[in-house]
Amino acid sequence: MHITVSNIPDSGLEEELKISVTFLDDMTEVNVPVSLKIFRVGDKVLINGKVKTEASLQCSRCLENFSYPLDVKFEVEYVPLQEFIRTDEELTREELDVSFYKNDQIDIEEIVREHLLLAVPMKPLCKSDCRGICPRCGINLNADSCKCNAKEIDPRLSALKEFQRILKDRKE
Ligand SMILES: [Zn+2]
Ligand SMILES: [Zn+2]
Numbered sequence: 649m650h651i652t653v654s655n656i657p658d659s660g661l662e663e664e665l666k667i668s669v670t671f672l673d674d675m676t677e678v679n680v681p682v683s684l685k686i687f688r689v690g691d692k693v694l695i696n697g698k699v700k701t702e703a704s705l706q707c708s709r710c711l712e713n714f715s716y717p718l719d720v721k722f723e724v725e726y727v728p729l730q731e732f733i734r735t736d737e738e739l740t741r742e743e744l745d746v747s748f749y750k751n752d753q754i755d756i757e758e759i760v761r762e763h764l765l766l767a768v769p770m771k772p773l774c775k776s777d778c779r780g781i782c783p784r785c786g787i788n789l790n791a792d793s794c795k796c797n798a799k800e801i802d803p804r805l806s807a808l809k810e811f812q813r814i815l816k817d818r819k820e
Contacts, residue, residue: 649665649667649755649756649757650753650754650755650756651686651693651753651754651756652752652753653688653691653693653726653728653749653752653753653754654752656686656687656688656693658688660685660686660687660688661684661685661686661687662683662684662685662686663682663683663684663686663756664681664682664683664684665681665682665684665756666679666680666681666682667679667680667682667756667757667760667761668680669760669761669764669765671703671704671705671765671768676704678701678703678704680699680701680760680764681699681700681701682697682698682699682760683697683698683699684696684697684698684756684760685697691727691728692725692726692727693725693726693727693749693754694723694724694725694726695723695724695725695726695754695756695759696721696722696723697720697721697722697723697724697759697760697763698720698721699718699719699720699721699760699763699764700717700718700719700720701717701718701764702715702716702717702718703715703716703718703764703768704716705768705769705772706772707772707773707774707778708771708772708773709773709774709778709779709780709781710774710778710779710780710781710788710789710790711781712774712788712790714772714774716768716769716772718764718767718768720763720764720767722759722763724746724747724759725746725747726746726747726748726749726754727746727747727748727749728748728749728750729748729749729750747759774790775790778790782794782796784796
């Protein structure tokens with residue numbers, strides 16, 4: 649969805665829309681509800697956005713899919729590209745995201761997607777104490793336990809242990 653800047657009324661705009669987003673791990677597209685408030689002062693545009701949804705992510709430790717709640721609020725200021733180049737006064741305003749628009753158009757979906765994806769952790773965890781999967785047998789250690797007892801034993805060392813166990817068994 650594109651917004652034509654000169655069409656934004658002085659009273660501002662409120663929009664409720666659905667935007668399709670693909671989260672990193674999950675290749676399915678989901679429709680995410682977004683509330684936007686859009687204000688224009690001269691040729692500057694301020695966009696307030698709110699998104700509340702759940703993303704289906706894959707846990708980076710146990711590889712199970714889980715639902716991750718996203719509650720994202722953002723504020724972006726848009727200035728026309730040429731004006732930004734002319735004055736550098738805007739450069740000092742670090743508290744706001746400043747973006748540019750061209751040809752009287754702002755791509756709303758792009759901003760929302762960008763902010764949503766920023767809110768998704770790089771290494772998502774299904775829970776903070778996720779126990780992951782056993783590196784030997786691949787069992788999910790949250791649900792089950794295995795007999796590998798693998799505290800990342802060096803494979804050479806474990807072969808040695810196995811050998812010692814066989815020797816011990818023979819003696820008994
Ligand atoms: Zn997990
Ligand atoms: Zn195991």
